Amino acid sequence: MNKEQNNHIFNFLEKGIRFDGRKLDEYRKIKIEKGFSENAEGSARVTLGDTIVFAGVKLSVEQPYSDTPDKGTMMINAELMPLSNPDFEPGPPAIQAIELARVIDRGIRESGAIDTKKLCIKKEEKVWSVLIDICTVNDDGNLFDASALAVVAALQNTKMPYYDGNIIDYKKKTKDALPLNLKKMPTSCTVIKIGNHFIVDPTYEEEKNVEARLTVEVEEDGTLCALQKGGDKSLTAEDIDKMVGIGIEKSKELRKFL
Amino acid sequence: MAYTKRNDGRKFDETRPIEAKAGVIKRADGSAYFKIGKTAAYVAVYGPREIHPKFLQNPRNGKLRCYYNMMPFSSMGNRVRPGANRRAKEIAMVTEKALLPVVDLTEFPNSVVDVFIELPQTDAGTRCAGICAASIALADAGIPMKGMVAAVSMGRVDDKLVVDLDYSEESYEKGTVADIPIAIVSNTQEISLLQMDGELSRDELKQAIEIVKKACSKIDKIQRNALKERYEVKNE
Numbered sequence: 001m002n003k004e005q006n007n008h009i010f011n012f013l014e015k016g017i018r019f020d021g022r023k024l025d026e027y028r029k030i031k032i033e034k035g036f037s038e039n040a041e042g043s044a045r046v047t048l049g050d051t052i053v054f055a056g057v058k059l060s061v062e063q064p065y066s067d068t069p070d071k072g073t074m075m076i077n078a079e080l081m082p083l084s085n086p087d088f089e090p091g092p093p094a095i096q097a098i099e100l101a102r103v104i105d106r107g108i109r110e111s112g113a114i115d116t117k118k119l120c121i122k123k124e125e126k127v128w129s130v131l132i133d134i135c136t137v138n139d140d141g142n143l144f145d146a147s148a149l150a151v152v153a154a155l156q157n158t159k160m161p162y163y164d165g166n167i168i169d170y171k172k173k174t175k176d177a178l179p180l181n182l183k184k185m186p187t188s189c190t191v192i193k194i195g196n197h198f199i200v201d202p203t204y205e206e207e208k209n210v211e212a213r214l215t216v217e218v219e220e221d222g223t224l225c226a227l228q229k230g231g232d233k234s235l236t237a238e239d240i241d242k243m244v245g246i247g248i249e250k251s252k253e254l255r256k257f258l
Numbered sequence: 259m260a261y262t263k264r265n266d267g268r269k270f271d272e273t274r275p276i277e278a279k280a281g282v283i284k285r286a287d288g289s290a291y292f293k294i295g296k297t298a299a300y301v302a303v304y305g306p307r308e309i310h311p312k313f314l315q316n317p318r319n320g321k322l323r324c325y326y327n328m329m330p331f332s333s334m335g336n337r338v339r340p341g342a343n344r345r346a347k348e349i350a351m352v353t354e355k356a357l358l359p360v361v362d363l364t365e366f367p368n369s370v371v372d373v374f375i376e377l378p379q380t381d382a383g384t385r386c387a388g389i390c391a392a393s394i395a396l397a398d399a400g401i402p403m404k405g406m407v408a409a410v411s412m413g414r415v416d417d418k419l420v421v422d423l424d425y426s427e428e429s430y431e432k433g434t435v436a437d438i439p440i441a442i443v444s445n446t447q448e449i450s451l452l453q454m455d456g457e458l459s460r461d462e463l464k465q466a467i468e469i470v471k472k473a474c475s476k477i478d479k480i481q482r483n484a485l486k487e488r489y490e491v492k493n494e
Binding site (some may be wrong): 036038039040041043050052053056057058060077079081082083084085086090092093117131133135136138139140170171204 | 283284285286289296297300301302304307325327329330331332333334335336337340341342372374376379380381
């Protein structure tokens with residue numbers, strides 16, 4: 001953390017403004033484009049200010065796990081691409097990429113957004129496996145919320161390929177969408193604490209000066225479905241209640257983009 | 259049996275539609291997007307910057323380092339496992355060699371210019387699309403260059419020489435196919451990438467190179483236009 005920059009940001013926040021002129025609880029411009037990759041079964045590109053994130057869905061037929069013999073499987077992976085940030089290096093996923101993937105995974109998995117029972121083809125033998133990849137293209141902060149939007153949009157964009165019970169014909173996409181519970185679809189709002197101020201949708205610059213952060217994933221009815229506290233400093237119970245409140249409030253706005 | 263008509267109706271010496279844009283990734287020092295048919299490439303250039311590990315430092319010259327990666331969902335069929343496989347490493351190496359003749363890094367000793375090529379959607383010709391985008395991105399980053407590099411894959415499908423194979427042609431089953439990615443350096447018209455798989459006669463290779471030169475001069479114009487669009491001062 002750069003002390004001077006931190007002071008500068010803090011002084012601005014004291015006046016209720018941010019470097020880019022936004023209010024503390026204001027998101028940057030959000031744009032979602034679905035289906036940019038024809039080879040993926042589903043895909044979406046999300047731009048959040050200058051942050052750009054791609055998500056893609058591939059489907060395959062696998063054997064189910066023995067403890068859930070009648071449910072399809074799901075995997076979320078995130079690649080912090082070295083093209084998106086000078087600090088990201090090529091190689092196996094760094095801990096930041098693992099955290100990102102796991103937090104988004106929890107939101108989708110725990111909310112039950114994907115109806116995995118309907119992905120069962122034959123109990124104990126064959127189920128659909130949903131493979132979701134997040135790829136960052138430009139990192140100007142808040143990869144969590146951008147990735148969550150991208151994953152949900154890519155899932156909504158997914159069409160099942162033709163399957164004859166033996167071989168998948170990826171070239172023939174059917175009209176069948178992936179079985180989803182739209183009401184359960186999570187939105188993610190990451191709230192940042194700097195000094196005694198709470199802000200949402202941090203830029204990269206703001207993110208570097210974070211004292212603590214809380215990612216709040218919410219279903220349509222306001223139920224929380226995933227939480228992740230980050231940053232080096234601790235939070236009080238009052239802080240957390242406030243941050244969750246901001247998260248739930250903002251999720252209503254974000255939901256309009258789904 | 260002869261290959262008389264291309265699957266998508268193109269002329270034999272016609273490339274697929276091309277789109278190019280410079281400056282698409284803000285965090286990068288230089289960047290570009292290049293799309294040819296259904297193959298798309300994003301490239302970011304970072305540098306000149308300090309090189310790690312330090313033993314790679316060269317006090318006489320800066321280093322050009324390329325990476326090539328297909329996004330996991332970019333291909334038809336199975337998911338591509340993330341991480342550099344042998345194919346990706348080889349393509350990264352030949353891409354470096356394709357770009358080196360135009361890039362002058364003597365002013366930046368002990369440093370590196372990193373070129374990251376990412377493909378979100380592929381339909382053959384990915385290394386050529388990557389090279390075309392990388393050339394634009396390097397220029398966008400302000401790296402001293404003697405010229406641009408354009409690349410396109412040439413092919414022989416059955417008895418015909420064709421420009422810019424797509425996947426359906428690459429996997430043509432009624433006859434033999436040769437795939438020949440070639441890169442042309444704009445200022446010298448020399449060849450900085452040449453690979454081939456399949457079978458080809460010496461004469462066919464000669465013809466192929468002549469055809470590629472024409473296609474690459476068209477691509478060169480598109481690349482320059484992308485840079486002009488970004489940097490030209492428009493008079494009101």
